[in-house]
Amino acid sequence: MTELIAPTEQLHSSWLTARDEWPPGAHQDGAGLRLVDDEDLTSPEAFASWVEQLRQQSDRSLPVEEGHVHASHWWIVDGQTYLGAIDLRHYLNAVLLEVGGHIGYSIRPSARRQGLATWALGEVLLRAPALGLDRVLLTCDEGNVGSARTIESNGGVLEDVRSTGIGVKRRYWIALDGAGHSRSPMAATRTDAS
Template identity: 45%
Template sequence: MTALSPPTAGVHRSFLAAMAEFQSQGRGSAEDDSMVGAEIRRFSPSWSEAESFETYTRWLRDLALEESPKPPGHVPSTTLWWVDGEEYLGRIAIRHRLTPGLLEVGGHIGYDVRPSARRRGHATAMLRAALPVARTLGIDSALVTCDVDNVASRKVIEHNGGVLEDQRGVKLRFWVPTG
């Protein structure tokens, strides 16, 4: 059954395959400023080792804690993985509050679906499942952004009740009710 899960070592093998898919599409390059890109650059050399992967999943879970170390300008965020049994399909991160930069372009919620699992409704279902989690974090309406030319992501947001507020640069900004 497909569901949101805290990051877990139980999907280690599938996660590695998913990251290889992302990398084959250029993710993780110096120009990639996404969550997945940054984590590929930082952690991929040690992901294949079970102990290091467990450390990585613990680090992701700890990012939700106010007191955990974070880079300057980062806020607590809850990362959840979209899994089907031991199959890693994607990830979603819920930022607990907005900084001025996140209010402009990043938003409360960011998500990625592994390339081989796209076009099957996973992103729509993943966002739908994450909205009640955002609600429990005190977010009544979540800001979710996407690039102007990312039609698939725009449809995901709109299918979850997203209302377009405006466009800022290359980003469209939507507010999505969480309850």
Template identity: 45%
Template sequence: MPMDIELVPPTLALRDEVADCFADFAGTAVDGSGITDPSRTPRTDDELSEFIARRLAEEDPSTELADGWVHCTSRWIREPGTGQVLGFLAVRHQLTPFLLEVGGHIGYSVRPGARRRGVATAALAQGLEIAAALGIDPVLVTCDTDNTASRRTIEGAGGSLEDIRDGKRRYWIGDGERPVRR
């Protein structure tokens, strides 16, 4: 059963909660967060402010992005009541060749201390709602071939396995026309 969660835009008001969440990952991959190097998470208020500003700017379609980047809706997964940040979700508005191969439209991660409680299931369901509101259909979601929990989450959300590429299982959710490789 999915856990009750809320998705909130990145905000400096949750600096302590997000710092605690990053610490729980202990330098491992933080998919869906916008962190490209998990050993270098934002630590100071200035670093976190800059990180948040970049995440929010990526959401705005008028923002010019560097080559290889796409507009993206970033959300922090939060537990109502406690306010604890449980993880991260990113809904990418388009697919680059790299995202089509291995990254997908939706990326997410749940902090180790909150896994196996239905957080990913609830976050993916809400991420699919965001994608639908953006007109994305079908949605590509990927996971590592050895990530059984994520595989089950994606399949439970209706994901249909297309194939496995570069160690990633590639699933499509939705009935729209799938993009083709170039």
């Protein structure tokens, strides 16, 4: 059964297998790899330390590094198999407002085109109101048709397409009701990804 779980050192082997599916140097949105050099994560100790950093990033009583924001991280899993990651940034700084948004996600290459990103985004939207969010910003690269469809199927309304320092980005807002459901009439019914 597909579910969102907190990052755990118990999935070290599966996470490494997933990481090796990505091209060298590929960016994995929502994975929190900016907190660590992923080459060091082959060590169980380094991996456990990174997992703890991911967990602590959601604790607003702890400071975050300059340029970072508090964020909640989840892994998309099926049993003991790591399928991807998604994070919810609790607030936006200037960079996130321009290019990153509130939510980032990535699915390992072998698990794509199964509806996992759409499902995971829908699940995280349900959790956003608990942080006081009544709308969230999501962005994707101009040419990322799959991500644009994922956002739009969860009620994303395109605000604009703009050139940024890291490429052309599509910027979407999703307005939420108090339970985290999209208020957009265009939002599709969410389905179970299992």
